[in-house]
Amino acid sequence: MTKEMQPATQQPLGFWALRAGEAIRSRTRGRLAEVGVTQPEWWVLHQLSMHHTGMSQDDIVSIVGPNESDDSIARAIETGIDKGWLDRSGDHIRLTDKGTKQFHAAAEVQQQLNDERRQGISGRDYATTIEVLQRTLTNVGSDAWHW
Template sequence: MRPEMQPAALQPLGFWTVRAGEAIRARTRGRLAELGVTQPEWWVLHQLSMHSSGMEENEIIAIVGPNESDESIVDAIAAGVGKGWIDRAGSRVRLTDDGADRFHAAAEVQRQLNDERRQGISDREYATTIEVLQRTITNVGGDAWHW
């Protein structure tokens, strides 16, 4: 049996943000893996889904590289090309029909995961959590941005 925890206001934010990130990442990656998609591949598919004429590879890297690393995005693009989900014309990439199908399947999984994560959490509570985390990052001299 676990001992009783301290009141939430006395607990370390860093501990809980790390644990939340680990749990969310593990759950997301596990569900996407069921579709044969890595999380970096999902990020690339998602970006390309919003640009029917495609994007420059460096644009995708600049937008989603901070989620993990630029190298992981370069690898995800290469994997997408290898899997037939992405066409490459020079430095420009775009979704193939198979890539669009894979994106739609993965997007449905992401919708399900978002619903799961937000059970019992109001939109206001969710927004407050994000805003508090953003202010905390600023307060400690950090810099973060999410598209």
Template sequence: MQPPARQPLGFWTVRAGEAIGQRTRSALAELGVTQPQWWVLHQLSLHPAGVERTDVIDTVGPNDTAGAIEEAIASSQDNGWLVADGDSIRATATGAALFARCAALQAELQAERMHGITEAEFATTITVLQRTIENVGANAWHW
């Protein structure tokens, strides 16, 4: 294998994204939650009084598609994890409890990913990736 400085950034970012995504989806599935449902529950946790459905779709839609987020909202409502009041949605007690379990899982997954990586190394990696994205004319934004 070539030295790291000569290896393709795009290859490794795709592989990392695939590996992290698969691990996250598999772990969430054990709790009966899809990744888009997790994103919705997370947004609802930030807005306990409720949030406009379109705001949730606009915020987390770039992680997948608007359609996937709309489906996650609908299925979360069907599962009793959220309720709608007009265009506003908010977590139910069941949804808030599920969010807490999923958040604890996400903390465990982050600790797993960080094994052998310092916070400084992680911050440098994120900064380099953001700069690379901007260097090719894209938007390096995350909610």
């Protein structure tokens, strides 16, 4: 049985944004755990997959830290090194072969999750949703940036 709700135009954006964020994060973390990766580890692996020659820790943290916290990203880098996924030479960090394999396993999960989340949502509707949320942040005097 579905409960009746007010029309969408009368419902609070913050409520739905928060619920969507919580649900997406929970689902993502659960599925990534199935392949032995935390979400912060995923963010690090993903960033390094796009920078084949590696990156400094400061650059990684500055790009993905806003997803959760700088400390969580620094910990993910350390656990990635401990697991043999990452190699550090001075402040330069790069993926190892083992890390590249782990990245591909996690990337497959992320693609499945993206497909799941976007079922029945057109590309235009998805883009509009992102643009509305971005505009809402601006309207309330805030901002955000996502690579």
